[in-house]
Amino acid sequence: xxxxxQVPWSDYQSDLLDALGRTVSYTVVSFVGAVLxxxxxxxxxxxxxxPLRVLAAVYTEIFKNIPLLAIIFLTYFGLASAGLxxxxxxxxxxxxxxxxxxxxxxxxxxxxSGVHAGQTEAGExxxxxxxxxxxxxxxxxxxxxxxxxxNTMLVDLLKSTSLLVTVSAAELMSEGRLITSATFRALxxxxxxxxxxxxxxxxxxxxxxxLERKVRAGVPLSPWRxxxxxxxxxxxxxxxxxxxxxxxxxxxxxx
Amino acid sequence: MTEPxxxxxxxxxxxxxxxxxxxxxxKSFDGRLVLDQVNLEVDRGRIVSVIGQSGGGKTTLMxxxxxxxxxxxxxxxxxxxxxHHGGRTVCRDLPRLRRTVGMVFQRFNLFPHxxxxxxxxxxxxKAGVPEPEAxxxxxxxxxxxxxxHxxxxRPDQLSGGExxxxxxxxxxxxxxxxxxxxxxxxxxxxxATREVLAVMRxxxxxxxxxxxxxxxxxxxxxxxxxxxxxxxxxxxxEGPPQDVLDHPAETRTREFLASYGSAS
Numbered sequence: 001x002x003x004x005x006q007v008p009w010s011d012y013q014s015d016l017l018d019a020l021g022r023t024v025s026y027t028v029v030s031f032v033g034a035v036l037x038x039x040x041x042x043x044x045x046x047x048x049x050x051p052l053r054v055l056a057a058v059y060t061e062i063f064k065n066i067p068l069l070a071i072i073f074l075t076y077f078g079l080a081s082a083g084l085x086x087x088x089x090x091x092x093x094x095x096x097x098x099x100x101x102x103x104x105x106x107x108x109x110x111x112x113s114g115v116h117a118g119q120t121e122a123g124e125x126x127x128x129x130x131x132x133x134x135x136x137x138x139x140x141x142x143x144x145x146x147x148x149x150x151n152t153m154l155v156d157l158l159k160s161t162s163l164l165v166t167v168s169a170a171e172l173m174s175e176g177r178l179i180t181s182a183t184f185r186a187l188x189x190x191x192x193x194x195x196x197x198x199x200x201x202x203x204x205x206x207x208x209x210x211l212e213r214k215v216r217a218g219v220p221l222s223p224w225r226x227x228x229x230x231x232x233x234x235x236x237x238x239x240x241x242x243x244x245x246x247x248x249x250x251x252x253x254x255x
Numbered sequence: 256m257t258e259p260x261x262x263x264x265x266x267x268x269x270x271x272x273x274x275x276x277x278x279x280x281x282k283s284f285d286g287r288l289v290l291d292q293v294n295l296e297v298d299r300g301r302i303v304s305v306i307g308q309s310g311g312g313k314t315t316l317m318x319x320x321x322x323x324x325x326x327x328x329x330x331x332x333x334x335x336x337x338x339h340h341g342g343r344t345v346c347r348d349l350p351r352l353r354r355t356v357g358m359v360f361q362r363f364n365l366f367p368h369x370x371x372x373x374x375x376x377x378x379x380x381k382a383g384v385p386e387p388e389a390x391x392x393x394x395x396x397x398x399x400x401x402x403x404h405x406x407x408x409r410p411d412q413l414s415g416g417e418x419x420x421x422x423x424x425x426x427x428x429x430x431x432x433x434x435x436x437x438x439x440x441x442x443x444x445x446x447a448t449r450e451v452l453a454v455m456r457x458x459x460x461x462x463x464x465x466x467x468x469x470x471x472x473x474x475x476x477x478x479x480x481x482x483x484x485x486x487x488x489x490x491x492x493e494g495p496p497q498d499v500l501d502h503p504a505e506t507r508t509r510e511f512l513a514s515y516g517s518a519s
Binding site: 121124228232242 | 349353356357358369370373377378381387393394397403404406409425426
C-alpha cells in the first residue's frame with residue numbers, strides 16, 4: 001500500500017476542494033438550465049402549432065446525436081474562432097445545458113403526454129383554466145413520471161462535467177490532470193479522483209431514489225400542501241378516529 | 256318597431272326557467288353524425304335521465320352541456336345564459352360556466368397525486384374560496400357522501416365506490432346549479448354501485464338538479480322525473496319514466512329495453 005499512495009495529498013487539499021466546488025457549480029447551474037430549456041422544448045413539442053413542434057424536434061435530434069465533447073469544442077473553440085469568445089465556465093455550462101436539455105425534453109414530453117386525458121378533462125370540468133390545469137393537475141403527475149429519468153440525467157451530468165478537462169475548466173478532472181503532471185502518479189491520482197466522483201454520485205443517487213419513493217407515495221413535500229393536510233387532519237379528527245377507536249377496542253378485548 | 260332579424264350569427268335571448276336547455280344540437284366526429292337536432296331541457300330541481308345504447312350519443316350530449324365537447328350547431332343554454340350557439344362558443348368565461356355545472360365521470364378521474372380532501376379543495380381555492388372555508392366545506396361534503404374517514408387517503412388507496420363518492424363531493428364543492436353524471440356506476444361492482452346510488456338518491460331528495468346518463472334503469476325509474484331515450488344521435492322517445500320505461504311507444508325503445516332485460 002505504501003507503494004501505491006505516495007502523492008502528498010495534504011498539499012493539494014485546498015486545490016481539490018476548489019475543484020470539487022467547481023464541479024458542483026457546473027452541475028447545479030447546468031442542471032437548472034437544462035431542466036428549464038428541456039421543459040420549454042417539451043412544451044413546444046406538444047404544442048398545437050406544427051412549426052413549433054418541428055423546431056423543437058429538430059433541436060432535440062441535433063443535440064441528441066452529437067457527442068458532448070464535440071459540443072464543448074464547438075462552444076469553447078468554435079465560437080471563439082467566429083468571434084464569440086465565452087469564458088470557460090459559460091462555455092462549459094452552455095454545452096451541458098444544450099446537450100442535456102435535448103434528453104430531458106424527451107423525458108418531460110413523454111411524462112406530460114403520459115398524464116391521462118381524463119385528468120385534463122376533470123380539471124376543465126372543475127373550471128380550473130388552462131394554466132391551473134397545467135400547474136395543479138398535469139405538472140405534479142408529470143413530475144412523478146419524469147423523476148426517475150431526470151434523476152439519472154442529473155447524476156450523468158455530474159459525471160460528464162469531467163469532459164470539461166479538455167478545456168481546462170479547473171474542475172475535479174482538470175485538477176487530477178494537474179496533480180498527475182506534477183507527480184507522475186496517474187494510477188493513484190485517478191483512483192482518488194474516481195473515489196471523489198463516487199462519493200458525490202452515490203449519495204446523490206440514493207437521495208434521489210428516496211425522493212422518488214416519497215413522491216410516488218404521495219407524501220406532501222411542499223409546505224403549503226403540508227399545512228393543508230395538517231389542517232384537514234385536525235378537521236377530520238373525529239372521522240379518522242372512528243376507525244382508530246374501533247381498532248383499539250378490538251385490541252383491548254383481545255388482551 | 257321591427258323585430259331584429261335572427262341570423263346564424265345572432266344569439267337568441269335565453270329562457271330562464273330551465274337550468275339546461277339544448278335546442279337543435281348537432282355534432283359529428285370525423286364526418287359521422289353523433290347528435291342530430293337534439294332538444295333537451297332540464298328544469299330546476301328536476302332529474303333527467305338519458306338512456307340508450309353505447310355509442311348512441313348520450314355521453315356526447317351530456318359533454319356538450321359544459322362544452323367539454325363543442326357542438327357543430329344548435330344552442331346550449333346553462334343557468335339562463337346562452338353559452339354556445341350556431342357552432343361557436345358564446346360564453347366568454349368557460350371556467351365560470353364549468354363551475355356552474357358539476358360533472359361526475361364514469362372513471363372517477365380523481366387527481367391521483369392528491370388526497371381525497373385535497374381533491375375537493377383544489378377547485379374551490381382556484382375559484383377564490385378562502386382556505387379555511389374551502390377545507391371546511393370539503394370535510395362537510397366528504398361526510399355527506401360518507402367517506403370522511405378516508406379523507407386523507409389517496410385515490411389509489413380507495414375502493415371504486417369510495418373514489419366515485421369523493422368525485423361527487425368534488426363536483427358539489429363549487430355549489431353547481433346542475434350535476435352531470437356520466438354513467439357513474441358503470442365501472443363499479445354491485446356493492447359500490449349501491450353506495451353511489453344511495454348518495455345520488457340523497458342528492459335527488461335534496462332537490463339537486465341532475466342530468467344523468469345511466470345504464471341503471473331501475474334507478475332511473477326510481478329517481479328521474481323525465482327519461483330520454485337516445486338512439487343513433489336522435490331522441491327517439493321521452494317522457495315520465497313510467498311511460499318510457501314501462502309503456503314505451505316506439506318499437507326501438509321496446510327493443511332496447513328488452514335487450515336490457517329490465518322491462519319488468
